[in-house]
Amino acid sequence: MSVKVRFAPSPTGKLHVGNVRTALVNWLFAKGQGGQFVLRIDDTDLARSTLEYERGIEEDLTWLGLVWDERHNQSKRFDRYHEAADRLKAAGRLYPAYETAEELDRRRKVQLSRGLPPIYDRAALDLTAADKAALEAEGRKPHWRFKLDGRRVAWEDLSRGHAEVDTASMSDPVLIREDGLYLYTLPSVVDDLDMGITHVIRGEDHTTNTGAQIEIFEALIAAGMGSEVPRFAHMPLLVGADGAALSKRLGSLSVAEMREQGYEPLAITSHLGRIGTSDALEVGESLEALGRGFSFDKMGRSPARYDTEDLDRLNAQALHAMPYDRAQPRLAALDCDLGETVWNTLRPNLARFDDIQALTRLVRGPVSPVVEDPAFAAAALEVLPETIDDGVWAIWTEAVKARTGAKGKALFMPLRHILTGQERGPDMASLVPLIGRDRIVQRLRGETA
Ligand code: GLU
16 A cells, blocks of 8 residues: 555644654655655634745744645635535535524533533534524524544554544544534545545644544445545644643744754754654664664554754754765855865854854954964963964974973863853864964964964
C-alpha cells in the first residue's frame, strides 16, 4: 500500500512548533517509506482565514524542507461538502436542530446540577415538520448535527495502540452552523476520502474527534462516497521544559520567529522529529535521513518535552558539522567567505550562523586591540617568529613566557586581548595562523587592523 498523509493547518495564525511537529511527523512517516505528503489548507472558515497566513505556512514549510506533493484549499471544495451533507441527510444521519447557544447552555447547567453528563439530549429529533416550519417562520435557522451511533468505536492507533472512544458519551457533533459554515469535522473526512489519505496523523487532542469522525467515514462510505477509513496516529502533545502544557506559549514559538532568530531548519526538524522518541537527541544528517529513521514504535506515550536548550545544542551541532560547500553560499551572501580552512577553524565557535560575521572580523579585521601593558606587547612582538604556521602558537607563547616571565592566564589573556580585542573567543592556536603576520604585528603595536 502506498502511503499518503496530509497536513491540514487552518490559516488563522502563524505556524508554531506544535503544528510544525504534526507536519513534520506526517512528512517523515510518509517520506520514510516513499509515500506522499499533501498540504491541505483548512480554510472553510472564510472569516478567520487569511491569504497572508496561508502564504506564511507555505513559506515556513518550504524553509524547513517539508515540500508537498499535492496542495488543496478546502474553500474550493464546498460542492463536495454539500454533496456529503445531502447524502448524510438522506441517510438520516444529519438532522437540523434549532436551539440557541443560550438554550443549550441552560440545559447543560441543569444536567450538571443533576449530576448528569452534559450531552445534547437530541430534543431536535422529536420535532415534527410543523414544529420546524414554525421555528423557521420565527426566523430561526437550523444548525446540523451528525447522529452518532452511540457505540464503542475502536481502532488500532499507530502511536497509542488499541484505542476506543464511546460515542454514547458524546453530544452529536454539529457539522454545519446556522450561518452555513462547515466546521472542520465533515470537510476533513470528505477530503481524506476523496484524496485517498491512508494515515491521519495528528495530536492526541483529536482522539475524541476521531471516534466521531470514524462514524462519519463509515456513514459516507455506506452512502457511496469513498472506500476506506484511514488509519490513525495520535501523538502525545508537547510540553515545556517545566512539564507544563505549551499551548499558551506557542504564540511565541512560531517558525517565522525562529527563522529570524537564526535557527537552522535541520536543527528544528531534528529536534521536533526526535523529542518524545527513543532516538538520541542529535542533529540528523538530513531531513531524508530523519525520515528513514522514523517509526511510531520509537514514540513514547508520555508528552514530548520541548526545551529550547536542546534546540540550541542541536543548532550548534548542525553548524559545527556543516561542510564548507553547504555553508559557502551563505558565507558569500554575508561577505564572510574566507575559504574552507577558515570555515573549518571557525565553525566550532558558532551558536548561530550569523556569528560567523564577528568571527570573520577577528581574522581579517578590523580589530581594535586591547593593550593593557605596552611593554608586554613589545616583548611579545620581539619574539614573534618569522613564519606564522600551524604550530606557531606553542612556540611563540613559550618564547613570550621566557622573555616576560608571565605564565598561565597572565600569559594567554593579554595576548588574546591584544589580538582579538575581547576576552573570549576561538582557540588561539587555530586562530593565530589565520590572522597572518602583518595584522598580528599591527595589533601588537596597538593599531586597529
Ligand atoms: N485544521 C485542523 C487542526 O489544525 C486539522 C486537524 C486534522 O489534522 O484533522 O486542528
